Amino acid sequence: MRFDIITIFPGFFDSPLDYGILSRARKAGLVEVATHDLRNFTHDRHRTVDDRPFGGGEGMVLKPEPLFDAVTSLDVAPKLERQPKQETVILLSAQGRPFTQSIAQELAATDRIVMICGRYEGVDERVNEMLCDREISIGDYVLSGGELAAAVIVDTVVRLLPGALGNPDSSRFESFGADDAPQEGASADGVPRSTYGAGGLLDYPHYTRPAEFRGVSIPEALRGGDHEAIRRWRRRMALGKTLRNRPDLLDRIAISDEDREMLAELRLNLENGRE
Numbered sequence: 001m002r003f004d005i006i007t008i009f010p011g012f013f014d015s016p017l018d019y020g021i022l023s024r025a026r027k028a029g030l031v032e033v034a035t036h037d038l039r040n041f042t043h044d045r046h047r048t049v050d051d052r053p054f055g056g057g058e059g060m061v062l063k064p065e066p067l068f069d070a071v072t073s074l075d076v077a078p079k080l081e082r083q084p085k086q087e088t089v090i091l092l093s094a095q096g097r098p099f100t101q102s103i104a105q106e107l108a109a110t111d112r113i114v115m116i117c118g119r120y121e122g123v124d125e126r127v128n129e130m131l132c133d134r135e136i137s138i139g140d141y142v143l144s145g146g147e148l149a150a151a152v153i154v155d156t157v158v159r160l161l162p163g164a165l166g167n168p169d170s171s172r173f174e175s176f177g178a179d180d181a182p183q184e185g186a187s188a189d190g191v192p193r194s195t196y197g198a199g200g201l202l203d204y205p206h207y208t209r210p211a212e213f214r215g216v217s218i219p220e221a222l223r224g225g226d227h228e229a230i231r232r233w234r235r236r237m238a239l240g241k242t243l244r245n246r247p248d249l250l251d252r253i254a255i256s257d258e259d260r261e262m263l264a265e266l267r268l269n270l271e272n273g274r275e
């Protein structure tokens with residue numbers, strides 16, 4: 001897979017792409033990330049990338065010509081001939097569709113992703129209409145530029161690529177994970193697996209040694225080797241966390257009878273201030 005990022009601050013990406021999973025994936029040749037300085041596609045002495053908005057108002061807008069030249073230089077197919085499943089051009093924008101784990105999964109199945117980072121008041125809308133397949137926002141807040149959003153997308157997508165994580169199951173059994181089937185068996189070290197894919201819920205809490213820390217013990221269910229008790233505890237915790245922090249997610253998932261029971265109890269506890 002290859003990412004091409006068009007930005008006025010190419011140096012911005014030096015550090016975020018140089019740690020952990022991203023760095024390893026790049027060294028292993030799983031992914032290539034190239035940054036392109038938008039100013040290299042200007043044709044005036046001042047290397048101008050922006051201009052005043054038509055209609056007046058605040059700030060400056062990124063001009064279309066350098067962005068068109070930059071995308072053209074990357075040899076991606078014209079929008080109407082493009083197969084967005086293989087190569088896709090994304091505009092980072094606060095006005096875009098919210099970035100989710102399922103969009104990350106779609107992107108992880110492509111071969112090439114070009115990202116355009118806006119700055120100032122944003123980007124001439126013709127760039128979105130004529131060049132881009134998707135307009136993506138990483139959340140309901142306004143950043144000063146698309147660079148952080150592009151780095152977020154690279155990170156999220158790369159960890160989904162086969163071979164990027166030491167244990168491929170790590171990206172299945174976590175928050176927003178799509179799998180909802182109970183997992184049979186145990187991992188190589190005999191420890192029960194996460195036992196349930198997150199199935200669209202938030203992940204359950206994790207604990208490691210020591211079992212006692214500053215007077216606080218790990219939950220009793222995790223102490224013994226009772227796999228069924230561990231599974232029930234984890235499911236209950238995932239439902240509880242989702243209920244407290246992201247109740248909207250509960251409307252989008254398949255709820256089992258066991259979930260329904262746990263949720264009724266969790267809601268009661270929440271109302272009585274016990275959760």
Ligand code: SAM
Binds near residue numbers: 118122142
């Ligand atoms: N005037 C724009 C608006 O109100 O929607 C905000 C422009 S913002 C200051 C400059 C650039 O940051 C945008 O063009 C976009 O590339 C990027 N940006 C800001 N917030 C973003 C978000 N939530 N997700 C993705 N990109 C964002």
